[in-house]
Amino acid sequence: MGTDVIDRYVTDLGTRLQGSKKQVRELLTETRDSLEDATEAHLGTGLTEQEAQKRAVDEFGPVREIANEYQAELAVAYGTRTLIWLAIVLPLMHMAWEYGRMLLIGPWQDFGVMPPPWYLFIAKANDLASGVASGVALVALVLGRILARKYDTRLLAKVSASIAILAVGVVLLGNVAIIAATAHVDASRLVQSLPMSIASLITWIVIIRLGLLARRCLSCATIVA
Template identity: 90%
Template sequence: MGTDVIDRYVTDLGSRLQGSKKQVRDLITETRDSLEDATEAHLEQGLTETEARKKAVEEFGPVKEIANEYQAELAVAYGTRTLIWLAIILPLMHMAWEYGRMLLIGPWQDFGTPPPSWYLFIAKANDLTSGVASGVALVALVLGRILARKYDTKLLAKLAAAIALLAVGVVLLGNVAILVATAHLDVSRLMQSLPMSIASLISWTVIIRLGLLARRCLSCATIVG
């Protein structure tokens, strides 16, 4: 009966948390260990096992409040990880793509008829999106470290999630824009060599994966009360 008090508490707490499975598991383990330690202390004071476990749970705090505190911590950690991925992966992906394009396709002027100025504008804007999104993510990481001393972690978690989602959205918009522009200009240019087709597929897979991470980050942050 006494054991069930701690089990129910830990199970309820775990069901309320979203984030990295490892971090959630670690928090749950730490919580159980703390409750067991508190139980041992109460047993030494002469309480029965049932009373000791019940008192340990009561002293630890309402599960809703503890879950809210833990979730803020998980959301910040998830947001930080997502921003790090954005800061690193986006420029690397763009450099790999540009290298492949120059190696397998060549400069824009090698397409026969030079592209119109509007197309070059969209192409250059798309080239900038990865760098801008990566830079924003990096700045957010640095500022997050500084502001963490002054502002509530719940607010920082939501800001990190919003920035991550916005960064991925900008990159996605840039890629869709160049795809639509290319199809409008000359649909045959979408028929690339096999290596570039594979590179395009990898790029889209990475962007979608980053988008899912950003969405998950936002989900973790918005459930924080």
Template identity: 90%
Template structure:
């Protein structure tokens, strides 16, 4: 049946795409609508249904080429979404954590046992990682809009993915560093109150979630030929 030509094309195209399920679904719907409109036009020129569908698919373009174009679009969209999350969530998470720490724990200098100067340097650096990562993500979003007019979307997608991975990596490194430093100075400091333990769990959940988003972003970008 002629219907199988369009169905097979759309199915094959969908199997090659990665990204937001909604965006993939919308692209496939648009593709099917375009193929059906082209089919109707060819039917009006006297072709049989099967011939019309086959001609519509041929004119639309090879699946690999169309998938590559669509994937670049999906990768940019996913990268933008990830950078927006990084720009918004990281500073909010840090502010919430700092407020809770000052309210329930107090300054790093007032933790009972002597605090080495190098520990304060690590603590300060860790405090800066979220803001720095958020700032980099924000700058990347702004530059992305400007550079989109001059550069290939495939390059921008990979750049966004790389920045997202780097930003999450810096935040993760900062958190691991302060935990290791705290354990070295006074392991008892890791035993926090219930509210701070919950805050720590939420923080790590957010970091892991952002890491998964960044990884997914990189996956979407790197499969673009």
């Protein structure tokens, strides 16, 4: 069976979608299968192949409208995946870092002289940042499941993306703040042992990776009309 009309429709649809490549492929495969089944049915009514394909495509819906519906699904799925990563990875990363820091460096308060109160405030805030961001992501996941039946998926996708961006931003700000504060109070403490340097590098790689996921999540959500 020739599939010129169907091929053009599916290709056009695919160029409009952003999200998980696997999910995009699955949606496009389902679309093609549905169009080919509809074409087969119309061929049985006496239409030519081209006419049957065109009828199937017309019945399926305008590509822009279908792309918008699919994109909302992809955005929600991507947002859910990003929030899961935030809820799981952030606390694990923080616990691993804190264990290594206490073992190899010692408490932040353990300076030659007592650090100023503002430094201790930043240190405590940074300690809480990952836990708060993870908790917010977890709450967003639970509420998203509950509200999915009542609210438009487009709105939920944008909310999930915004929460992911905010959570990563809080963690990033906390890490930058404690580095700047430590450099101001005692720059020598920024020179770490090899194990802690590797741990710091891994921490930043994870934060950057989560940031890219959150940005991708926002990109997927904001192209939804």
